[in-house]
Amino acid sequence: MKVKEVAELTGISVRTLHHYDEIGLLSPGRRSESGYREYSDVDLETLQQILFFRELGFPLKKIKDVLNSPSFDRKEALILQRTMLLEKRSRLDQMIHLVEKTIQHAEGEIHMSNEEKFEGFDFRHNPYEKEARERWGDKAVDQSNAKLAGMSEEEQKAMGEKMNAIYRELAALRQESPASEEAQAAIKEWYDFLNSNFGSYSLDAFKGLGQMYVADERFTKNIDKFGKGLAQFMCEAMGVFADRIR
Structure with missing residues (x-):
């Protein structure tokens, strides 16, 4: 055409x-x-x-990065897009309902309590949990949540410090090839860390998680705090790792 x-x-x-x-x-x-x-x-x-x-609000540069990633999978992307669009639709429905009630309140037709005025706004939930359940099932997510709930404050802090240390190690390598020996050793450490602390990750799940790092700007923003381009680097390194181990 x-x-x-x-x-x-x-x-x-x-x-x-x-x-x-x-x-x-x-x-x-x-x-x-x-x-x-x-x-x-x-x-x-x-x-x-x-x-x-x-x-879904992705900037063109981010879309280009996602599509050009060696680990990009069209079906995987469609599944993620469906999940995010459903979440967006649900949130929009809540906002529309809240606006309609607020209009009625302003016109004196109903009375809204202060709690009702903000019932559509909820920033307390984990924004990634729905995607995680969609991809890896309830069992893996519930196991992860149960393990975290059973840890002391000191244990959670130690785990967070370990996670940040791995991110910093990977950030220092992000200018290297994701397939390099150093990068693969560091990404294996990340794979082992996830399996030790957040349930059992299959190689497909691990690769899919890496794709989400670049497909979902919330992940990208948090990971790239350790170094610009880290999310993309991790995505590619995780894809290489999964494909090599099979």
């Missing part, structure tokens, strides 16, 4: 498609003899992925 046909099919402007090409986000696999861009079915699948991520 030519660029104009893709624009008509998707509702995206020709200018936007040209921009995606220019920044290397979506470059058509071929061009016609006259030099026009021609999009294949594979290109259209990639465009669909881009639009899903855009709907």
Whole structure:
């Protein structure tokens, strides 16, 4: 399909498609003899992925990083996108309901207590737990939560310090190849740490977790506090580790 046909099919402007090409986000696999861009079915699948991520608020640079990752898996991404979109829909439904009640309160039709005015806002839950249950099942998450609940404050602090030490070690290596001996030794330490403290991680689950580090900007933001680009580096190193061990 030519660029104009893709624009008509998707509702995206020709200018936007040209921009995606220019920044290397979506470059058509071929061009016609006259030099026009021609999009294949594979290109259209990639465009669909881009639009899903855009709907979830991902910046173009982050989308490019995710799609270019050697460990990127389209089905894995679709599962994560579905989970995040369902979560987004649920939260929007809560906000709409709260706004409607607030309008009724402002017009004197109902009375809202202070508690009711903020019933749609809940920042106390773990934002990653839903994704974890979707990917690895209730058993793994419940085991992890139970173990944490049974630890003393000192034990939790020691575990946190160990985790931060591994992050710092990996951050110091992030300019190296994710497949290097040093990087793989450090990522094995991360694999062993997760299995010792958060239940049993299969190689597929470990690789999937790495993909989430770059697919979910919440993970990326927290991990990259130890060094810009660390989340991407860990994602690639975890993919290499999982593929080598199989």
